[in-house]
Amino acid sequence: MNIQIINIGDELLIGQVINSNAAFMSQQLLQKGFFVEKTIVIGDNAKDIRQAIEESFQSVDIVILTGGLGPTKDDITKKVIVDYFQTELVIDTPTLNFISQLLKSRNVPMSDINRQQAAVPKNGVVIPNILGTAPGIWIEQQQKVLIALPGVPFEMEQLMTAEIIPRLEQKFHSTEHYLCKVIQLTGIGESTLSDLLESWELQLPSHISLAYLPQPGLIRLRLTGCSQNATRLELEMNNETAKLSRIAAPYIVAFNDDPLEKIIGQLLLKNHQTLSTAESCTGGYIAHRITSISGSSQYFKGSIVSYANEIKQHVLNVSETALTQMGAVSEEVVRQMADNVRKMFQTDFSIAVSGIAGPDGGTNEKPVGTVWIAIATPKKTISFKCNFGNAGGRMRIIQRAAIATFASLLKEIQNNRH
């Protein structure tokens, strides 16, 4: 079953907000066999919204809109919907009561603007939004379904998972089954990998397709299969994944789409082991990624972000000799950082990163993008140098350093079990 998404908002069109809603919606829909064939982003403009709805309904029977349901004057989606379906807005009493209670709990007086948020299309179904004042709207006419959701990401996400997906599943019984498998690889470029996989890719059945999703320092391969026979599809997908893993074994770090920090966390949890970090150029990004995983407090004790050299020396106890003779971006310093934080925090594993994220601070000997990484384990400390180059800027170097660190740590945790 194909769907089109229309994301409405001037802030998206002028690039002030990155459209993360479409990705979330597509992911959730695909898991239930609904495939988003097109996403359209337009501004808060009645003519454009109307035209986008008309165009989308020429290709598909289900259109999901987000945005423009809020309380402010630039939110005009509801007016376009009632115009398109030749109906009118009426106040929905349960919604009005809910808004009234919500505002009361926040000590905010009910305004005319809030009241208007309870206005919904007369022949539409109101989808209660427990997290905000703008409800979702589901409206059907002549086999066409239009769903309008608020654009605030966490409100939309709750409505999609709790309300929209179950209702879509109930109404449209899909006979097509979709299956996605993701394999993550590091340490190989896209072209080299493509050459390596060419003969395997050519023999893939026509209903299984391959895509390359390169990220800084990481390539995700996605196999997508589509079939009416779910069992056979699963067998075929497993079979192709097995073939792939024989060809590309040295580069594979994961057989799922989880972030590496999540896979690391699961292993540490299983092994009852702990982790600490000492970060310089990554400035807390690695600790942030580790702690963005819920439950990370069970294996992650903390980090010292030693951005200044004096902190490396006085808090992390890196020797002054190493800092002055080798420099902060050196094998000796990064090994001391890893060893010392591991001792201070009494953890099984620790990681340390020191490098030049730029745009300034590079030299001929150590250009921007030079990063030293150390991993301390219960048995040994390993260290290696990366040169990520200057292209792509500061954030890209920080991301690549994190990926390289996670990939290396993951291998050390796996090796340490034997």
Add this chain to the structure above:
Amino acid sequence: MNIQIINIGDELLIGQVINSNAAFMSQQLLQKGFFVEKTIVIGDNAKDIRQAIEESFQSVDIVILTGGLGPTKDDITKKVIVDYFQTELVIDTPTLNFISQLLKSRNVPMSDINRQQAAVPKNGVVIPNILGTAPGIWIEQQQKVLIALPGVPFEMEQLMTAEIIPRLEQKFHSTEHYLCKVIQLTGIGESTLSDLLESWELQLPSHISLAYLPQPGLIRLRLTGCSQNATRLELEMNNETAKLSRIAAPYIVAFNDDPLEKIIGQLLLKNHQTLSTAESCTGGYIAHRITSISGSSQYFKGSIVSYANEIKQHVLNVSETALTQMGAVSEEVVRQMADNVRKMFQTDFSIAVSGIAGPDGGTNEKPVGTVWIAIATPKKTISFKCNFGNAGGRMRIIQRAAIATFASLLKEIQNNRH
């Protein structure tokens, strides 16, 4: 001058990658008077790409495509372009030489796939891509301009700023001037602010429009003006901003669209002051945001991410009494964290955050979303409690805690100057 963007890639449509390219392109284009009226996202499918190009050229004369120029089999954009413009692909020798050199420098052998990346439409202009193997393509026919760029963000970004924008400016001399002003506010809800600003908003001239961009803990207001008279427009925009600032003064934190951590950094740099952080529930996110600003090493010394209580006690020297009697999420603990990291790191300012980011760990007394924040300054230490609620999940609580911390720190730095 209006433009449409077409972002191509299965990974975007299935939601595996968030489409950040469109936002970057729109921002850059708008600054030079080119307005993106629509963005379309489609998969690596020849029919859909062709149809999107045809539809876009019905509305606008300039279409920019991204994606599908890579070396792998799922990259088919070039084939569709030569088909649409009824031309053919030819090998561009300078591009081939560049690819050959690039691969040589990376010690990667030249493959047939790499060679195909030098194939470009016969009557197109090749836009050299200094960061990758897929060049940009600029092709014109009957007043229509089609620009195709690689989908890898940092390659696209370099091509947009260094090549595409200057070429567009040279070819299309816009008579319309666009001006955007952003005002950032905290401590007020969207509806309340909308009520407060209603009469001002109603008197805005018709060529100046207002938009609300709510984020967790922060509202950005965007005024967009469009006129043929640049000088008058600037005067009008300044005038309206001044009126707004009189109405909403207590809530305004910035008169630009910079991240708060950047504004904080600029102030610290100007005042020759330094900053350190002690983070628990934010897990390094605050340090990461501070260090994502280039030049932050001049004022940011570092952070202790004390995720485990034993680290709070043994590394940050928080008293055992406070931890056991008040708990890690308490005013006493967060004040000690701020005071102690300020002393340890010898900085002018420090911030500390301890809270319950969830999904687990909440109690009746301290539900998920409870966050204590302390700011230590040269004169005093302030502390306050936030309750961000459970809605929106872990990352939203972490983000709101960071925004609340930054807004409060910004005010303290501003106050400390007097």
